[in-house]
Amino acid sequence: xxxxxxxxxxxxxxxxxxxxxxxxxxxxxxxxxxxxxxxxxxxxxxxxxxxxxxxxxxxxxxxxxxxxxxxxxxxxxxxxxxxxxxxxxxxxxxxxxxxxxxxxxxxxxxxxxxxxxxxxxxxxxxxxxxxxxxxxxxxxxxxxxxxxxxxxxxxxxxxxxxxxxxxxxxxxxxxxxxxxxxxxxxxxxxxxxxxxxxxxxxxxxxxxxxxxxxxxxxxxxxxxxxxxxxxxxxxxxxxxxxxxxxxxxxxxxxxxxxxxxxxxxxxxxxxxxxxxxxxxxxxxxxxxxxxxxxxxxxxxxxxxxxxxxxxxxxxxxxxxxxxxxxxxxxxxxxxxxxxxxxxxxxxxxxxxxxxxxxxxxxxxxxxxxx
Amino acid sequence: xxxxxxxxxxxxxxxxxxxxxxxxxxxxxxxxxxxxxxxxxxxxxxxxxxxxxxxxxxxxxxxxxxxxxxxxxxxxxxxxxxxxxxxxxxxxxxxxxxxxxxxxxxxxxxxxxxxxxxxxxxxxxxxxxxxxxxxxxxxxxxxxxxxxxxxxxxxxxxxxxxxxxxxxxxxxxxxxxxxxxxxxxxxxxxxxxxxxxxxxxxxxxxxxxxxxxxxxxxxxxxxxxxxxxxxxxxxxxxxxxxxxxxxxxxxxxxxxxxxxxxxxxxxxxxxxxxxxxxxxxxxxxxxxxxxxxxxxxxxxxxxxxxxxxxxxxxxxxxxxxxxxxxxxxxxxxxxxxxxxxxxxxxxxxxxxxxxxxxxxxxxxxxxxxxxxxxxxxxxxxxxxxxxxxxxxxxx
Numbered sequence: 025x026x027x028x029x030x031x032x033x034x035x036x037x038x039x040x041x042x043x044x045x046x047x048x049x050x051x052x053x054x055x056x057x058x059x060x061x062x063x064x065x066x067x068x069x070x071x072x073x074x075x076x077x078x079x080x081x082x083x084x085x086x087x088x089x090x091x092x093x094x095x096x097x098x099x100x101x102x103x104x105x106x107x108x109x110x111x112x113x114x115x116x117x118x119x120x121x122x123x124x125x126x127x128x129x130x131x132x133x134x135x136x137x138x139x140x141x142x143x144x145x146x147x148x149x150x151x152x153x154x155x156x157x158x159x160x161x162x163x164x165x166x167x168x169x170x171x172x173x174x175x176x177x178x179x180x181x182x183x184x185x186x187x188x189x190x191x192x193x194x195x196x197x198x199x200x201x202x203x204x205x206x207x208x209x210x211x212x213x214x215x216x217x218x219x220x221x222x223x224x225x226x227x228x229x230x231x232x233x234x235x236x237x238x239x240x241x242x243x244x245x246x247x248x249x250x251x252x253x254x255x256x257x258x259x260x261x262x263x264x265x266x267x268x269x270x271x272x273x274x275x276x277x278x279x280x281x282x283x284x285x286x287x288x289x290x291x292x293x294x295x296x297x298x299x300x301x302x303x304x305x306x307x308x309x310x311x312x313x314x315x316x317x318x319x320x321x322x323x324x325x326x327x328x329x330x331x332x333x334x335x336x337x338x339x340x341x342x343x344x345x346x347x348x349x350x351x352x353x354x355x356x357x358x359x360x361x362x363x364x365x366x367x368x369x370x371x372x373x374x375x376x377x378x379x380x381x382x383x384x385x386x387x388x389x390x391x392x393x394x
Numbered sequence: 395x396x397x398x399x400x401x402x403x404x405x406x407x408x409x410x411x412x413x414x415x416x417x418x419x420x421x422x423x424x425x426x427x428x429x430x431x432x433x434x435x436x437x438x439x440x441x442x443x444x445x446x447x448x449x450x451x452x453x454x455x456x457x458x459x460x461x462x463x464x465x466x467x468x469x470x471x472x473x474x475x476x477x478x479x480x481x482x483x484x485x486x487x488x489x490x491x492x493x494x495x496x497x498x499x500x501x502x503x504x505x506x507x508x509x510x511x512x513x514x515x516x517x518x519x520x521x522x523x524x525x526x527x528x529x530x531x532x533x534x535x536x537x538x539x540x541x542x543x544x545x546x547x548x549x550x551x552x553x554x555x556x557x558x559x560x561x562x563x564x565x566x567x568x569x570x571x572x573x574x575x576x577x578x579x580x581x582x583x584x585x586x587x588x589x590x591x592x593x594x595x596x597x598x599x600x601x602x603x604x605x606x607x608x609x610x611x612x613x614x615x616x617x618x619x620x621x622x623x624x625x626x627x628x629x630x631x632x633x634x635x636x637x638x639x640x641x642x643x644x645x646x647x648x649x650x651x652x653x654x655x656x657x658x659x660x661x662x663x664x665x666x667x668x669x670x671x672x673x674x675x676x677x678x679x680x681x682x683x684x685x686x687x688x689x690x691x692x693x694x695x696x697x698x699x700x701x702x703x704x705x706x707x708x709x710x711x712x713x714x715x716x717x718x719x720x721x722x723x724x725x726x727x728x729x730x731x732x733x734x735x736x737x738x739x740x741x742x743x744x745x746x747x748x749x750x751x752x753x754x755x756x757x758x759x760x761x762x763x764x765x766x767x768x769x770x771x772x773x774x775x776x777x778x779x780x781x782x783x784x785x786x787x788x789x
Contacts, residue, residue, distance in 0.1 A: 045687045052680045059669050084519045093519045127477055270747035285444045289684055292437040296691040352665035
């Protein structure tokens, strides 16, 4: 064990308190970050599920919570380009679902599309796709908030006053605005609302087609449409939510505040930790340790403390994310990138605090310490 | 030999130290280690700031969720059975409100309808989800001065008031401007202020007589029936009598019950409320840990100095007083910049989101009390080491 670690290990209560302090800082950074990305990820999830090369929306549908629809004719026109293999309409509308347990009407989002071409990746088996074609069938989003009551496969469900049979489940997930979803076939939807227009079109290109050329010619011919790749749609959604939607702004500020607090706490803990050990360091110096050697001891300490705090925090963060995801049904994802960001922030801050404490060390005369 | 803490008076007389001198000692102690105290102060400052921010957000969100009710003067409210919150509430027949007037203590009634419609700005064709509020044209029920003034402008059937704090997609909100609501032409006759962004992108207000044509709801359907009692009437007694009088399809609530249950629903059930609430919990946890950590390190590192004071003959109360006085002063000094930062950020968030964030005296005094309480707790815990140790051990 190195000297730095041994110094830390010497006072175990102190080590525990310092690590706990850093752990709390790490937790708050993760929590605020989780809220922010939870709002963004849930909002842009549909875009990530698109199975196609391009999507077209009406230009007034500036974000996915808008209800502006496409002219059916422009969708067909965009599909008429030689490079386009297929164009698949996706409908989205709000309906009232009757909770079978409480008998109350609850707003739910309905997605509809031709089942044979599956424009969204909803994790369906071939059997479920076959069932979706049957008249009067819906698939229920199993990640919906539990305000809709006990929805089971094989049971009937009342949507906008009509009965539908639930024949399976999809994986979609609610966001901050919508609490849940059902999926039905295009045919079923048009029976209910014959004049309903699609909210989005998913384009699949022929092999070897030039994506940019297709985009260019659609934009030129159909100025009412916006053409994007699914990734661009997701990015646009994230950008809109983070900068223009009040919810994104609030949690964005929360995240920045979390970063600031976390960083300050790390600094505080380490600065005190090292500051309090100044007599020990001065002794080392008096014994002939050079400045770089001493610096190494201090930085080892700073790094190991921050790592210890980080590791202590991680299981709690896991638990916290799980709990929040379960209660809000939002996507609370701990991606490697986000974990590394927080780890990087923690390490940087602890190093800076260590360096600041060292400044003090170098100025001190060993004799003064006695 | 166990030491018994000296009584403050004895301290003063036996050592000749007045509290003023102790105060001076505390101050010069703080000034002696500027960098260290700056770091501690910054830690305390940000802990306080975090608690104020998260708590302020939760309070503002709660307030916003029932802001509409604050605009009206009522003692009791009728809502449909199983009512949860206004935006998704089932309506009930307005006949129930007329029945309620049979009770002599009922002075007057007022009906509020809430529905949804699509707003389309004709210039951009942008479609926005909009909350439609329908009210009876009874100015005496309306406490919000803006709505009271603007109500008279609702003359023709297509006139409406629009929420000035709606999202920009609704288009420029100017008097006389036309738009489409539920596919029918409407004209902006005036304004009100709500900023109800949790559920809809904007809000409009119309008279109840035209409410059905924009929302497709039945003409007899209302969402909240507001009841004003005669002066001096007991709301609880009236609530009991009304509950007995009316059928089970409506529930009678007092004003505060209605507001409390709706705020509780928002905070406990709606995802945003849950997120705000967990934010507050974690802010408290972090804030208190930071306060404890800072206080305890601060007192801990000075333990030698306090032991010296003790060895010099100062009594326990004097030493404790100096130490705690010092940390409390530090906290008070950190409180001001924390309030300053919060005020600035609240202003910014208010500008950006119209959430009614405010640094209310209650919020500030509660946070201050928490801070000082945490200081005392951490200070006393750390100082207790003093009484256990011999001064000589400390060197």
